[in-house]
Amino acid sequence: MNKGNITLLLVLALAAGAVLIGWSLSGNNAEVTVTSSGDSKKAGTAIGDTAPDFRLTRMDGATVARDDLRGQPAVIVFWTAWCPVCKEEAPRINKLASLYEPLGVRVLGINIQDSQARVEAGIKDFGIRFPVARDPDASVARRYKVTGTPTLVFLDRNGVVSYFGNELPEDYTQRLDGLIAGS
Numbered sequence: 001m002n003k004g005n006i007t008l009l010l011v012l013a014l015a016a017g018a019v020l021i022g023w024s025l026s027g028n029n030a031e032v033t034v035t036s037s038g039d040s041k042k043a044g045t046a047i048g049d050t051a052p053d054f055r056l057t058r059m060d061g062a063t064v065a066r067d068d069l070r071g072q073p074a075v076i077v078f079w080t081a082w083c084p085v086c087k088e089e090a091p092r093i094n095k096l097a098s099l100y101e102p103l104g105v106r107v108l109g110i111n112i113q114d115s116q117a118r119v120e121a122g123i124k125d126f127g128i129r130f131p132v133a134r135d136p137d138a139s140v141a142r143r144y145k146v147t148g149t150p151t152l153v154f155l156d157r158n159g160v161v162s163y164f165g166n167e168l169p170e171d172y173t174q175r176l177d178g179l180i181a182g183s
Contacts, residue, residue, distance in 0.1 A: 023141040045145050045164045051076075051155050056110065056133035059119065064108060064133050070159050073179035074106040077130075078141055078151040081114045081122030085167075086150045090126040092168050097130040100176050108133060111147065112141045145160075154179065 041050040055065040069076075079086040097107040109132035111119045119134055120173055135141055144153065154163035154172075156179050163175060 040087055041160075045153065045161055047161055047164065049155065051159050051161055052140075054135075054140040054143065056135055056140060058131055058133045059123070060131070064131070067106065067112075067158060069106050069155060070157065071101075072104040072157055073176060074108065074155040074159075075100075075176075076082050076144075076147055076153040076155070077107070077109045078112055078135075078144065078146045078153075079109055079123070080112050080149045081118045083133055086122075087126045089168060090153045092129055094127065094129045096168065096172060096176070099173075100180075101130070103179065103180055107131070110140060112146065113138050123168050136149050157182070 043050050043052045045051070051066055053066045055063060058064050076095075079089075093107070093109075096105075101107060103114065104139075107128055107130040109128060111122065111132055112135050114122065114134070114136065119132065122128070123132055141151075144151070148166050150161065151166055153161060154167055154175060156162050163169060164181060169175060
């Protein structure tokens with residue numbers, strides 16, 4: 001096989017993989033009702049929804065759940081080790097974490113479907129300095145309706161979605177300052 005054929009096969013394989021991942025991540029659009037503290041709200045990722053529940057294992061072996069993020073604002077970053085945009089955003093998210101974690105904002109990266117070794121390599125390659133958990137079967141990504149990476153979700157101190165998007169918003173400092181202030 002010549003180099004042109006190998007390149008074409010590689011491009012086709014990557015395209016097919018991207019289509020399959022997009023298809024598998026978009027498979028769960030059911031609404032869920034969450035009951036906590038006596039009230040019920042729609043669970044989802046629209047602004048004002050209660051963020052869907054999850055329980056994952058962090059890279060350090062500890063478990064983390066959505067409810068662990070309650071009480072203080074949080075930023076969840078869904079990413080993959082093969083995503084060039086995730087690599088570009090990592091320094092900005094590291095800066096966010098260094099500025100806002102001391103103020104009580106919790107930052108959590110959730111890697112989607114990469115192997116343990118690939119996640120470790122991605123953390124090192126991207127220079128990620130915030131906690132990362134693995135979503136090995138993409139079940140959490142499906143609940144959060146992640147259709148591309150990176151996907152960022154800002155939560156207020158009650159676990160309610162205040163931002164959902166595929167990039168760190170330019171006004172993230174104002175948004176996080178407002179969440180810290182409780183507005």
